[in-house]
Amino acid sequence: MMDAREALKKQSAERALRYVEEGTVVGVGTGSTVKYFIEGLADFRDRIEGAVSSSEQSTALLKQIGIPVLDLNATGTLPLYVDGADECDPHRRLIKGGGAALTREKIIAACSQRFVCVIDGAKQVDILGGFPLPVEVIPMARSYVARQLVALGGQPVWRDGVTTDNGNAILDVHNLRIVDPVALEKAINQIVGVVTVGLFAARAADVVIVDGKERG
Numbered sequence: 001m002m003d004a005r006e007a008l009k010k011q012s013a014e015r016a017l018r019y020v021e022e023g024t025v026v027g028v029g030t031g032s033t034v035k036y037f038i039e040g041l042a043d044f045r046d047r048i049e050g051a052v053s054s055s056e057q058s059t060a061l062l063k064q065i066g067i068p069v070l071d072l073n074a075t076g077t078l079p080l081y082v083d084g085a086d087e088c089d090p091h092r093r094l095i096k097g098g099g100a101a102l103t104r105e106k107i108i109a110a111c112s113q114r115f116v117c118v119i120d121g122a123k124q125v126d127i128l129g130g131f132p133l134p135v136e137v138i139p140m141a142r143s144y145v146a147r148q149l150v151a152l153g154g155q156p157v158w159r160d161g162v163t164t165d166n167g168n169a170i171l172d173v174h175n176l177r178i179v180d181p182v183a184l185e186k187a188i189n190q191i192v193g194v195v196t197v198g199l200f201a202a203r204a205a206d207v208v209i210v211d212g213k214e215r216g
């Protein structure tokens, strides 16, 4: 039987299906919450043009249910992107990347008109940073970037054994209390060797669905 938290994730993901418009291409995130959204998309198979996927994992799930996976370079701006998050603050700013898919996710978010974020209530926080902040880095820059992250007040830990879909490494930055997420996103983006920081603050979510309901 599905546990209570999984059931809440599923409710959020299923609620997001009402944002899908016929004849469009849907941006699809990654993770255990989005998995339920992908399952629900099966009913739309014949009514949407296809999906742009943020990971090899989601691509495999989409293909399993017969949804064409399209190249973002061929689709242009997407009307909708649906994705989960690891943390969400009251301003819809997010930490993402627990599943190492942050770079492709951030690209699709940037290319989408509406970003609908689907979470369960346990992921809501007042201040981001309780969840270690993922940073994707070029492998040879890992130690250098780690030193710069220490200088910014964090404690980076290499996610040993994990290689992203882009062939890079992940540092998870602990002990951050992120009072100004936009400024920190900018500062980390400027470190040479950083590919993407999992702070989605400059481009936050537009709609947050928590435990199956839109948050006001």
Ligand SMILES: O=C[C@H](O)[C@H](O)[C@H](O)COP(=O)(O)O
Residues within 6 Å of the ligand: 029, 030, 031, 032, 033, 034, 083, 084, 085, 086, 095, 096, 097, 098, 099, 100, 101, 102, 105
């Ligand atoms: O890299 C992974 C993504 O950012 C996910 O959206 C995030 O980790 C949330 O995943 P889940 O729904 O499994 O908690």
